[in-house]
Structure formats: structure tokens, C-alpha cells
Amino acid sequence: MAVAAKDTAGSAAGTKAVTAAKAAVKKAPAPKKVVVAPKKATAAVKGAAPATTVVKPSRDESRTALVRRARRINRELAEVYPYAHPELDFENPFQLVVATVLSAQTTDLRVNQTTPALFAKYPTPEDLAAANPEEVEEILRPCGFFRAKTKSVIGLSKALVEEFGGEVPGRLEDLVKLPGVGRKTAFVVLGNAFGRPGITVDTHFQRLVRRWQWTDETDPDKIEAAVGALFPKSDWTDLSHHVIWHGRRICHARKPACGACPIAPLCPAYGEGETDPEKAKKLLKYEKGGLPGQRLKPPQAYLDAGGRPAPPLGAA
Structure with missing residues (x-):
């Protein structure tokens, strides 16, 4: 009888252990399924x-x-x-520095639509330095903040004439002294007009x-x-x-x-x-x-056969 009692107690203990184990499994959080980026695009x-x-x-x-x-x-x-x-149109360092200053708070497309008229009327720093601000403002109006930008481009043109002989300097420390020109603009000019890394x-x-x-x-x-x-x-x-x-x-x-x-x-x-x-x-x-600003509809907007984005129309 004592042996039977022990067996019964052992069986009960085993049953409780199994039940507890099952409960623990139920309470355990399921492993999260993770997905990573594909190995290739x-x-x-x-x-x-x-x-x-x-x-x-x-x-x-x-x-x-x-x-x-x-x-x-x-x-x-x-x-x-x-x-x-660079997605700004320019033919020389002067045009690039002016266009980059104008690109603040607007698109390069808008700047490229505006600068042809500006440079046709004022092709050199000397011309823009002597310009009537009101006439420049009217040309730059589509770029937004046209009064501040007019002041900057006329000011930097005067600085180029008075301090650098009408030439855009090729040094960072000189460029950042020009009105409206910060390090970002300076590096655009240095890298793309002078071939100096920035x-x-x-x-x-x-x-x-x-x-x-x-x-x-x-x-x-x-x-x-x-x-x-x-x-x-x-x-x-x-x-x-x-x-x-x-x-x-x-x-x-x-x-x-x-x-x-x-x-x-x-x-x-x-x-x-x-x-x-x-x-x-x-x-x-x-x-x-x-140029930024225009979204082409499919089939132009597609991935090429290699799975990479195809170049924009007109790209060389």
C-alpha cells in the first residue's frame, strides 16, 4: 500500500509538471518574424x-x-x-555662383527657367553690379524671396568687381566672403567650376x-x-x-x-x-x-533589365 501511494503521488507530481510546462509554453511569446532588405535590388x-x-x-x-x-x-x-x-545650367563660374545663390528655397528647374533672361541682360559681374535692383527683382520674382536674392546677386557682383577684378575666386575663404555665399554654395562652385573637391x-x-x-x-x-x-x-x-x-x-x-x-x-x-x-x-x-520638378509617368519611370532605376530622359 505504501508503494502504491508513492506511485500515485509520483504520477500526480508528474502530471502537474507537464501541465505547468504546457502553460509556460503557452505564455511564452512567439518568436518575431523578421524580414530584411533583399540581397539585391x-x-x-x-x-x-x-x-x-x-x-x-x-x-x-x-x-x-x-x-x-x-x-x-x-x-x-x-x-x-x-x-x-550639377542640375543648374551654367557656362562659367559667375553664372554658377549666381544660380546657386538663387536656388535657395526653390527648385533648380525654376532657377534654370529664370537665369537665361538674367544672364542675357547682365552677362558679366560688371553688368549685374550696375543693374537697377527693381529690374533684377522683376526677373527673379519667379524664384521666390526675390528681393533678398536680388540684393545678394548684386552685392556679390559688386564684391567680385571691387575685390577680385571681376573674376570668381577659386578659394573657399574668398568665396564665403561674397554676399549670399555660404560653404554649401562655395563647394558647389569649387567642385564644379574649378575641379576642387568639396x-x-x-x-x-x-x-x-x-x-x-x-x-x-x-x-x-x-x-x-x-x-x-x-x-x-x-x-x-x-x-x-x-x-x-x-x-x-x-x-x-x-x-x-x-x-x-x-x-x-x-x-x-x-x-x-x-x-x-x-x-x-x-x-x-x-x-x-x-532637371527636378517633373515626374514622368510609366513606362518612362521604370527599373531597367538589371533592376536599377533607368536614367532620366535626355541624360547623356
């Missing part, structure tokens, strides 16, 4: 299920890993945008390098320094073009086209935008002649 195009959750890389990414990832992103973008260039930290550049976790800085000068340290100086100008073009065409501020992005596997922010390939393709923006 073409993976999304071939019909892979759209990603809904992304595991972001650790903030503990080593310096070496960050440099390698950043440079690989730049190489990928160089293949996507081999024709990347990083252009505009709104697109700031947004993307933070989205890619290249830096956490918010001050443009600090962003310039942080990103510049990741690349050889010879890459700076082209890097600026690649990032800015990507920001205008694919990696938009509010709704990036993640499902059509060629650098999705390298992007820690993949999934913040539309990941469905077909829906993402509709978000791509292409501009005639490389």
Missing part, C-alpha cells in the same frame, strides 16, 4: 514578398565597417547615376547621410566633416552629386521608394518607405534633362 523586382519589418544594424558598427559600407553605397550610386552632375551639404544630403547612419550630426559643417572623413578627398564632389540625385529621385523625405532602391541591402532605414516593388516604382521621379 532585383530581388524585389522578381516578385519577392514585400518587407514589413526590418532589423536595423547595431549602432555599435565599427569604424572600419562604417567606412566600407559608406564607400560601397557610393560605388553603387555611381553605377546608378554615372551621369550625375562636399555639398544640402537638405537631401543631410537627410540621406543621417538615414544611412553615416553620422548623427545635425549641423551642416559637422556633417561635412564627419562624412568627409569617410571618403578620400577626391571622391567628395561626385559623392555629393550621387547622394543628392538619389535623394531627389528615389530616397524621398516622406515616402522613400525602398522597394525600388538599388542600395536597399546596405540601408539601415530600409522599410521606412514603400517596399512593394510595383508600388515603389510609381514613386520614382525622373526629370527631363536631369
Whole structure:
């Protein structure tokens, strides 16, 4: 009888243990299903299920890993945008510095529609320096903030005549002394008119390098320094073009086209935008002649056979 009692107690204890184990299993949270960016951009195009959750890389990414990832992103973008260039029309350094000053708070397309009349009437710094402000304001009205911009372009023209013999200087320290010219404008001019490397930290550049976790800085000068340290100086100008073009065409501020992005596997922010390939393709923006402001409808807005965004119409 004692043995039977022990067996009964043992059986009861075993049953309780099993029941407790089952309850624990039921209470345990189910493992989360994670989806990462496709290994290649073409993976999304071939019909892979759209990603809904992304595991972001650790903030503990080593310096070496960050440099390698950043440079690989730049190489990928160089293949996507081999024709990347300043999207402001200009024929000489003077036209470029004026056009860049005018591009603040407006589109390059609008500036390119405005500057032909401006430069036809005032082709040299001497001409613009002696211009009637009211007449210049009327020409620049479509660019917005036309009074302030008129003051800047006339002021910088006078400075060029009085201090630099009517020539645009090729040094950063001289350019930033001109009215309306900051480091961003100066680097645009240095990189594209004089072939001297510089990083252009505009709104697109700031947004993307933070989205890619290249830096956490918010001050443009600090962003310039942080990103510049990741690349050889010879890459700076082209890097600026690649990032800015990507920001205008694919990696938009509010709704990036993640499902059509060629650098999705390298992007820690993949999934913040539309990941469905077909829906993402509709978000791509292409501009005639490389100018911003015009969205072409399909079939022009498409991914090419290699799964990369096709160049805009008119691109060389």
C-alpha cells in the first residue's frame, strides 16, 4: 500500500509538471518574424514578398565597417547615376555662383527657367553690379524671396568687381566672403567650376547621410566633416552629386521608394518607405534633362533589365 501511494503521488507530481510546462509554453511569446532588405535590388523586382519589418544594424558598427559600407553605397550610386552632375545650367563660374545663390528655397528647374533672361541682360559681374535692383527683382520674382536674392546677386557682383577684378575666386575663404555665399554654395562652385573637391551639404544630403547612419550630426559643417572623413578627398564632389540625385529621385523625405532602391541591402532605414516593388516604382521621379520638378509617368519611370532605376530622359 505504501508503494502504491508513492506511485500515485509520483504520477500526480508528474502530471502537474507537464501541465505547468504546457502553460509556460503557452505564455511564452512567439518568436518575431523578421524580414530584411533583399540581397539585391532585383530581388524585389522578381516578385519577392514585400518587407514589413526590418532589423536595423547595431549602432555599435565599427569604424572600419562604417567606412566600407559608406564607400560601397557610393560605388553603387555611381553605377546608378554615372551621369550625375550639377542640375543648374551654367557656362562659367559667375553664372554658377549666381544660380546657386538663387536656388535657395526653390527648385533648380525654376532657377534654370529664370537665369537665361538674367544672364542675357547682365552677362558679366560688371553688368549685374550696375543693374537697377527693381529690374533684377522683376526677373527673379519667379524664384521666390526675390528681393533678398536680388540684393545678394548684386552685392556679390559688386564684391567680385571691387575685390577680385571681376573674376570668381577659386578659394573657399574668398568665396564665403561674397554676399549670399555660404560653404554649401562655395563647394558647389569649387567642385564644379574649378575641379576642387568639396562636399555639398544640402537638405537631401543631410537627410540621406543621417538615414544611412553615416553620422548623427545635425549641423551642416559637422556633417561635412564627419562624412568627409569617410571618403578620400577626391571622391567628395561626385559623392555629393550621387547622394543628392538619389535623394531627389528615389530616397524621398516622406515616402522613400525602398522597394525600388538599388542600395536597399546596405540601408539601415530600409522599410521606412514603400517596399512593394510595383508600388515603389510609381514613386520614382525622373526629370527631363536631369532637371527636378517633373515626374514622368510609366513606362518612362521604370527599373531597367538589371533592376536599377533607368536614367532620366535626355541624360547623356
